[in-house]
Amino acid sequence: MRVPLSWLREYVALPAEATAREVAEKLIGLGLEVETVEEVGADITGPIVVGRVLTIEELTGFKKPIRFCTVDVGDANGTGEPQEIVCGARNFTEGDLVVVSLPGAVLPGGFAISARKTYGRISAGMICSASELGLWEDHEGIIVLPEGFAEPGTNAHDLLGLRDSVLDIAVTPDRGYALSMRGVAREAAAAYGVDFTDPAQRPLPETTGGGYPATVADPTICSRYVLRGVTGFDPHAPSPLWMRRRLHLCGVRSISLAVDVTNYVMLELGQPLHAWDRATLRGPIEVRLARQGEKLETLDHVVRDLDPDDILITDESGPINIAGVMGGVHTEISETSTDILVEAAHFADTHIARTSRRHQLSSESSRRFERGVDTAVQLAAATRAVDLLAELGGATIEDGVTHIDLTVPREPIVVRAGHAGRVAGVDYPVETEIARLRQVGCEVVQDGDTLSVTPPSWRPDLTDPNDLAEEVIRNEGYENIPAVPPQAPAGRGLTRGQRLRRAVGRTLADRGFFEVLNYPFVGTRDLDGLQLADDDPRRTAVRLANPLHDDEPLLRTTLLPGLFRALARNVGRGFGDVALFEMGLVYHPRPGAPARAPVPAVDRAPTAEERAALEAALPAQPRHVAAVLAGQRLQSGWWGEGENATWADAVQAARETASVAGVELMVRAAQYAPWHPGRCAALYVADGDGDVLVGHAGELHPRVTKAYGLPPRTAALEIDWDRVEAAATVATAPRVSTYPVATQDVALVVDESVPAAEVEAALRQGAGELLESVRLFDVYTGDQVGEGRKSLAYALRLRADDRTLTAEETNRVRDAAVAAAAERTGAVQRG
Known part of the structure; x- marks a missing residue:
């Protein structure tokens, strides 16, 4: 505003x-x-005055019409002689009052006025248009002031309101x-703390009735409806300068007097109005909800399919307005309208809000209706409008007034005296509370230590005692509330889960990843881009009742779409070597859950049954960790070639993420969208009842990178952090042995289908407690091991806590490890 x-x-x-x-x-x-x-x-300075055009001489021989004028500017030019000015405008004649900028004036934009020779004459000033003075947008010519506006030479700064x-x-x-x-x-x-003059307090018709016939079908959609009419309106009457100036300052474009009047009253009183050309109306008006299949061409020349939730203004021809949002094109005011009917109404705010959003029509009227307008100002607003039409447009006001009042008196709010003080922590006397509430328009009746407060009609937001407390507190001054820092209770701190999640962020940041936070909204197109099968559980998502964007109506079931979009934005802006991660919730609908969650009352705590119903309606919300890598992991430079990020980096990042919780991931080959079927790893954690799948990592499928505009060979990972955290172990300090390490290398030949991780797990199991670490350092395929076979070479580090291991002990450990690998994976030791 x-x-x-x-x-x-x-x-x-x-x-x-x-x-x-x-x-x-x-x-x-x-x-x-x-x-x-x-x-x-x-930025407007210098002499700008009222002038009267004395003579006009038409200059010929130029590409456009030019006039040489003499203008009476009184004594403003210091001589009293007529001012000679060259002007190209054609919308004024001799004797007209105009606005003149004399030499030395500076107009908006730093445009300085001086005497100069142009078109063969000396022009000592400029006859100004509204646009040149910044009054309002008008390209039809210069300003012609009404007769008697002011004497020539009068300073025009204040008269026109040039500065405000x-x-x-x-x-x-x-x-x-x-x-x-x-x-x-x-x-x-x-x-x-000064006097306020209410512009709505004006003489109103003593009696109502005899106006244009109208009915309201349902008081819940329209509680008050007022119609007032005028006849004999001059459709060519101009809007006065002061009205056009005020509309412009408020950001509203001047259109015509009839439309300007409705906009002016709306800005003045906050009540949206609508005006019809009465000649276009057909029979009585009815306010009702739309019926299935009805349509209306609105003022923006769009034919709209109406929804049964839309409030309509109708006559015998059908819908003529979408109430509170936009009028119909067939009943609008035109350049020939002489009989005008003005509407002022109070429509249900929730209906108007839904209609505005549904039709993507946000107007000045809808903005006010959906926030709540005064329920008692309609008659005053309509009366103000017809008075202006009569005063400025020569119209005659009709005696008849249509006034349908279906409002219900507001129930008083009962509040204990001193409630505002208890909320703010400030001792407000009860007299202060009563004075402040009356100041905002409330009616207050005191009964002992209880106040019965009836809010004014223009404050629909005041509905409970805390609203009243806010009115007292803000009018007494927020700055007068003392600052009292809360004392944190002893013994509190971060939970173990919070510490683990922060450690995950630090770990990934240390590896060069940047954290991003994405909106949790996705659309079907995002899921299609992941190449998900039609029966993939990730396609079953929670649908939002009021999505921010129509193309993203679902809550995410995976973090990857948001990360892919963030990566695409970075790549599009020239940052091709990027590693991003996000930790956040995903949402999975519970089987059998209701489509909508119940809405409990706000005046009390929910009951156990209501809480159970709410919990049943909420989706499962596991916490995931996901990351995406593209470009070079190590930059190339004078020191040598760089290294591109690969699927192995995504797998390693997942391992290190899980290691924060003391969990070791087991890696197995898998096929799972959106990863490349030959470069996808399934990630498991050990559990007493079997291994638990916690996520996937690897290189993305080429069709996925193309759908999201990602670089080729982009890698990504996503793990269910809740499952990892459930398998977390309590960290213990490692035992450090002072005895030397013994190393043993073994090379095992297995089928190509056997994962190296299974061989490693078997070696660990067979080696027992003396094994300190095992590392795969070579993989060989070729003629020496046979077709369909591969050789895996591992380095075993062995150490005891209390002695130096002998050769016999190390050999026994190595043989036991190889035997376990042979039993579990069919491995054969390579000679």
Whole structure:
């Protein structure tokens, strides 16, 4: 909401010396988000005056029409003689009042005015258009002032409002009343403790009835509906300068007098209005919900399929408006409209919000309705509009008034005296609480230590005692609440799980990975890009009721799509050597869970049954760790060639991640999307009942890299951290032996299908406690071992804690290890 300070002063007796920035600070102290203070016209300086055109001489011989004018500017030029000015505009005649910039003036953009020769004449100044003065966007010609506006030579700065200060306020959803001059003025009056003039307090019709026939089908969709009409309106009557200027300062484009009036009243009172050409209406108006199959062509010339949740304004011809959002094209005001019907209504905020989102139509009206408008201002707003149409457009106001009032009186909120003080930790006297609540418009009745508070009609956000406490606290000043640091209870700290998760981040960061945080939303296209089969469990996802983007309506079941998109963005910006990781939750629907979670009451804690129902509706949310690598792992340079990241780096990163929890991963070949079937490793942890699959790592399938725009041979990993953490062991300090190590090398020949990890596991089992480590240092395939066979060479390090091992002991350990490998994998020791 843009708030011109000059307009604000009409309703608030602000101190004359109060600047826009001071007013902004006061409003910020009350909780309004004033984003900027714009000094409009601050760069306009020098003599800009009212002038009267005396003579016009048409100059010929040029490519475009040029006029040489003499203009009476009074004594503003220091001589009293007519000012000679060359002008190309055609929309003025002799005798018209215009705005003149004299030599020495500076217009917006640093455009300096001086006397110069042009088109063979001396032009000492400029006759100005609205655009040249920054008043509003208008390219039809110069400003022609109404007769009697001011005497020639009068300073035009103040008359036209060339300089003003505008507060730009970001109105939060709970402060819909601040989307109006009326609402902001009330806040400013409270901030300064000065008088407030309510623009809605104006003479209203003493009786209602006899207006245009209308009905409301359901009071839950429209609680108040007002229609007022005028006849004999001049459709060519211009909007006055002051109205066009204020609309421009508020960021609204001037269109025509009838439309400008509805926009002006909306900005002034916060009540959206709509005006129809009465000649286009067919029979009585009805406010109702849409029916299946109905359509409407809106003012943006789009034919829209209406939803049964949409509130409509209809006549005998069918829908003519999407209520509170946009009107229909067939009943809009035109250049020939003389009889106008003005609508002011209070529509259900939730319906308007859903309709605006459904049709992707966010208008100034819908923004106000969905935040909640005053339920009692409709008659005043419609009356204000027809008064302006009569005053500025020569219209005659009809006596009949349609006023359908279906509002229900608000129930008072009962709150204990001193509640605001208990919330803030400040001792507010009960008299202060009552005064502050009355200041914001509440009716307060005290009964002992109990207050019965009825919020005003323009504050639908006040619904419970804590809302009332906030009103007292913010008006008393947030800055007056003492800062009391909370004391942390002794003995608390990070849990073991939190420490492990932080250690994972440090470990991967030490390996050169960068952490990213992605939104947990995906779409079907993301899952298709992973090349998932139709029956893959990861395609079964939780669907959001109100997704941020229509193409991402699902909660993720894997972290990989977000990482792939982040990698693609980095590669697209020239960073090809990237390693990224993320730790976060994924979401798996529970079998048999309801489609929607129940909504418990907010005035009490949920019961055990409600908690059980909520838990049953929530998806399973395991924590995963995933990473993606592309480009060079080691950079090339003068020191030599670099090394590209491969599937082995992804497997090793997974091993090191699990090692943080003291878990050793077992690696086996696998086929699992989105990895390359020949370069995919399944990762397992040992469990008492058998090995548990915890994730996969390897090189991505070429079709996946193409779908996401990733570099070839990109590698990735993803592990279920919850399963790894469940297998975590308590870390113990290693025993360090002071005795020397004994080494034994063995070469074993096995089938090519036997994983090296299984051979290593067998060696470990057979070697027993004396084995300190085992390392694969060579793999050989060829004629010496036979087709379909491979040779694996391992280095065994043996050590005892209490003695030096003898040759006989080391040989026994080696033979036992080889025997175990032969039994489990069919290995044969190579001679």
